[in-house]
Amino acid sequence: MTSLANRRSAILLFSLPDSLHSHRTRLVIKEKEISAELHEVDINNISEEIKFISPYDDFPTLVDRxxxxxxxxxxxEYLDERFPHPPLLPVDPVARAKFRLALDRIEHQWYPEFNKAYQNGKLEDSFVDKIKSYFIEIIPLINDSFFMSEDFGLVDCSLAPLLWRIKSLGVDMAENKQTIDNYSERIFSRESFQASLTETEQDM
Incomplete structure (x- = not known):
């Protein structure tokens, strides 16, 4: 890797190959077609140069100048404001607030519970029951297109990594299977989603 100190004119993203948080960040970059250098980080072998930028090994890490x-x-959210087209949050303040509530729940409840329940390539049964109940709540919001919108947005970007992993693990969503499968396919078929996958995620 060329010295990072000489590359501050470019946007750099340092991300983990199999992290929910890293995956959604890469997806936003690809969806907005942002010219950024993506660097995959081996958490067990982090260079001193990257440690200088992210001293607490907290990834993803974005560098913009x-x-x-x-x-x-x-x-x-920074990328959505810095590169406003296409917008990934609604303009309407009420809808925007609802999006942010959904984002808050995904990152503080769904993501941590998945990471805790995912062990040795399997999900604990208790989490499978939880994720089914979570998706029952949002079925009316994803039934026809994307989350609360005809347009792809930040909530979809955040649900996508979770849906990809659930699909790879063969989780049966029971009576909601068709709706969730259709919603997932609308996301997975996007060029931005395919471009966001690391080799590790492609092999899931």
Missing amino acids: ELVLQNSRVII
């Missing part, structure tokens, strides 16, 4: 961001929620 002199700005360094390490929280995926902060990163994706």
